[in-house]
Amino acid sequence: MIRLEKRPQPSRALSLSTPIMAVLATFFFGGLLFVVLGKDPVEALQTIFWQPIFGEYAFYYRPQLLIKGAPLVLIAIGLSLGFKAGIWNIGAEGQYIMGAIFGAAVGLAFYPAEGWYIFPLMVIAGALGGWAWAMIPAFLKVRFGTNEILVSLMLVYVAEQFLASMSLGLLKNPEGFGFPGSRNLQHYAPAHNAELLAGSGMHWGVIAALIAVIFAYVLLAKHRLGFAIRVTGEAPRAARFSGVNPARLVLFCLGTSGLLAGLAGMFEVSGPSGQITIDFNVGYGFTAIIVAFLGRLHPIGILLAGGLMALTYIGGDIAQSNLGLPAAAIQVFQGMLLFFLLALDVFTHYRLRFGAAEAA
Amino acid sequence: MDLSAINPLLFVAGFLVAATPLIFAAIGELVVEKSGVLNLGVEGMMITGAICGFATAVETGSPLLGFAAAAVGGAVLSLLFAFLTQVALANQVASGLSLTLFGLGLSALIGQSYVGIKPPRLGDIDFGLLADIPVIGPIFFTHDIILYLGIALVAGVWAVLKFTRAGLILRAVGESHDAAHALGYKVKHIRTTAILFGGACAGLGGAYISLIRVPQWTEGMTAGIGWIALALVVFASWKPWRALLGAYLFGGITQLQLNLQGAGVAIPVEYLAMSPYIITIIVLVVLSADKSAAPASLGRTFHASN
Numbered sequence: 281m282i283r284l285e286k287r288p289q290p291s292r293a294l295s296l297s298t299p300i301m302a303v304l305a306t307f308f309f310g311g312l313l314f315v316v317l318g319k320d321p322v323e324a325l326q327t328i329f330w331q332p333i334f335g336e337y338a339f340y341y342r343p344q345l346l347i348k349g350a351p352l353v354l355i356a357i358g359l360s361l362g363f364k365a366g367i368w369n370i371g372a373e374g375q376y377i378m379g380a381i382f383g384a385a386v387g388l389a390f391y392p393a394e395g396w397y398i399f400p401l402m403v404i405a406g407a408l409g410g411w412a413w414a415m416i417p418a419f420l421k422v423r424f425g426t427n428e429i430l431v432s433l434m435l436v437y438v439a440e441q442f443l444a445s446m447s448l449g450l451l452k453n454p455e456g457f458g459f460p461g462s463r464n465l466q467h468y469a470p471a472h473n474a475e476l477l478a479g480s481g482m483h484w485g486v487i488a489a490l491i492a493v494i495f496a497y498v499l500l501a502k503h504r505l506g507f508a509i510r511v512t513g514e515a516p517r518a519a520r521f522s523g524v525n526p527a528r529l530v531l532f533c534l535g536t537s538g539l540l541a542g543l544a545g546m547f548e549v550s551g552p553s554g555q556i557t558i559d560f561n562v563g564y565g566f567t568a569i570i571v572a573f574l575g576r577l578h579p580i581g582i583l584l585a586g587g588l589m590a591l592t593y594i595g596g597d598i599a600q601s602n603l604g605l606p607a608a609a610i611q612v613f614q615g616m617l618l619f620f621l622l623a624l625d626v627f628t629h630y631r632l633r634f635g636a637a638e639a640a
Numbered sequence: 641m642d643l644s645a646i647n648p649l650l651f652v653a654g655f656l657v658a659a660t661p662l663i664f665a666a667i668g669e670l671v672v673e674k675s676g677v678l679n680l681g682v683e684g685m686m687i688t689g690a691i692c693g694f695a696t697a698v699e700t701g702s703p704l705l706g707f708a709a710a711a712v713g714g715a716v717l718s719l720l721f722a723f724l725t726q727v728a729l730a731n732q733v734a735s736g737l738s739l740t741l742f743g744l745g746l747s748a749l750i751g752q753s754y755v756g757i758k759p760p761r762l763g764d765i766d767f768g769l770l771a772d773i774p775v776i777g778p779i780f781f782t783h784d785i786i787l788y789l790g791i792a793l794v795a796g797v798w799a800v801l802k803f804t805r806a807g808l809i810l811r812a813v814g815e816s817h818d819a820a821h822a823l824g825y826k827v828k829h830i831r832t833t834a835i836l837f838g839g840a841c842a843g844l845g846g847a848y849i850s851l852i853r854v855p856q857w858t859e860g861m862t863a864g865i866g867w868i869a870l871a872l873v874v875f876a877s878w879k880p881w882r883a884l885l886g887a888y889l890f891g892g893i894t895q896l897q898l899n900l901q902g903a904g905v906a907i908p909v910e911y912l913a914m915s916p917y918i919i920t921i922i923v924l925v926v927l928s929a930d931k932s933a934a935p936a937s938l939g940r941t942f943h944a945s946n
Contacts, residue, residue, distance in 0.1 A: 427874065431924060438918060441911070442914070445910035607748075608749035608752065611744065614741065615746070618734075622731070
């Protein structure tokens with residue numbers, strides 16, 4: 281008879297190694313999936329995880345790693361603060377869209393003016409857009425006790441419709457020959473989130489992501505608020521006795537994650553993507569949930585996990601064009617990763633015991 | 641704008657159809673939550689059911705086999721959730737999310753070769769003379785068997801929860817798993833059964849979208865209906881008949897906004913399409929004041945040694 285026995289303390293070694301075991305398990309079962317799809321598993325895995333970094337065209341793909349990784353890390357850092365405290369913002373996708381719309385709208389409003397102040401204003405607008413969108417579930421939770429999971433998720437669909445409406449209406453390029461979508465901000469220098477070093481993939485969003493990682497690390501390790509977040513997640517009752525204000529924590533966690541998601545959207549629309557279009561969003565807000573868990577809700581872990589997930593996106597694209605691997609296979613692959621992570625996590629908190637239970 | 645283009649009979653008949661996927665998903669999730677488990681993977685199980693049902697119906701030519709496959713598909717996926725939360729004792733919120741993300745990807749993968757195909761049609765039940773009654777006939781007696789099954793399911797769940805010993809045990813497990821365990825009930829087995837039931841129901845609901853309501857396959861076609869079903873359970877205060885009522889309300893809103901889109905109302909299409917989601921939020925706000933109806937152990941992990 282096998283049974284689980286709760287560890288007095290979560291195992292630190294296992295906590296660190298679970299993500300790696302989960303990745304290995306995903307490699308194995310992902311490989312099986314590729315076999316079922318009629319692909320050579322070794323070749324597929326090699327295409328996805330090796331080629332973007334070390335392959336022949338790595339010089340092209342490496343910058344992509346920063347471009348795809350930055351929004352994931354930025355969003356996941358924000359989400360992790362809430363997740364730690366048991367506050368579930370799963371509508372980051374919507375906040376990302378609103379940040380992009382707000383940021384782009386400010387930039388487009390200035391067109392064709394010149395001025396150094398335009399881009400900073402866009403950054404503020406983007407952050408504000410994401411923050412405001414996240415404050416809806418936050419306010420409703422604090423004031424009415426409404427479930428933030430459902431509200432934030434519903435707002436993703438609202439934001440998607442709003443995005444469609446904006447790219448077909450208010451923000452549509454007047455010189456776009458009737459095609460949906462805004463002006464391309466890449467062609468409007470004061471609003472362009474250009475690469476800081478040509479060909480490096482390094483843009484302001486990457487800088488922002490790194491700052492967010494440091495900010496979150498310091499917050500969680502040194503600041504009283506970070507302590508409040510951790511205590512609330514582990515022992516909500518104890519947190520209340522120690523004077524933590526749960527309402528303020530909800531507002532802070534949801535607000536911060538919205539703000540960061542909004543920033544991610546803004547940096548994306550003004551840089552790599554360039555314009556507001558109907559299908560501007562590609563699911564970073566949802567993938568970031570996986571990134572947050574894979575990184576164990578720890579800032580440094582999230583940084584690494586963000587890189588890995590960015591790799592699956594880039595490698596997935598290569599595998600799609602070279603091997604004809606369907607895009608959805610990568611999505612399954614990412615979902616599998618979260619699945620194994622959650623499944624293996626049991627060993628961090630519990631120990632396997634063999635043999636019959638002692639009589640109580 | 642021409643509102644007279646909306647045929648009231650077709651409208652009512654249409655919203656019964658629009659509500660059916662919600663009925664299945666919500667009643668399944670209601671049973672799961674009554675057992676004290678919060679499964680946020682409804683959307684993932686629905687879309688998996690949608691494609692399993694669609695693919696099976698297309699391959700076999702039998703829509704009913706399709707529905708059976710959808711129920712199995714949803715249940716198999718929910719088994720993953722049951723494993724994560726009941727065996728690996730993982731966080732239910734995170735596990736539900738992983739189920740949704742995984743289900744969305746898996747369905748897109750299976751569905752690739754089914755885009756643009758028309759599924760075999762499930763005929764309406766022949767009620768004979770009943771269908772010829774003016775007004776009532778076209779509204780209530782021109783539907784397929786699955787729609788009636790949905791209503792029967794609500795009645796069945798209500799009766800089981802209220803009148804049977806099995807229902808009592810299920811509720812006991814949901815209210816206090818420790819007490820139920822102390823009485824000798826197998827908490828994990830009961831919860832796993834409830835989760836499987838929820839998965840099968842969500843699968844049926846998904847297949848109703850892909851086989852009857854739309855009917856075709858497109859990626860991500862459930863478009864948040866699974867999440868609305870989750871909201872419906874809260875709306876219904878965990879009571880089956882209120883879940884049915886809520887599903888009709890949302891079916892009505894969905895149908896109304898589609899009809900308004902068709903009638904060319906001055907409101908832009910995007911804002912009409914937003915309305916079901918916004919109304920869901922408003923309803924949640926209005927009804928979330930009363931949390932007392934929620935099963936007391938909802939969302940908490942059970943481990944016997946504690």
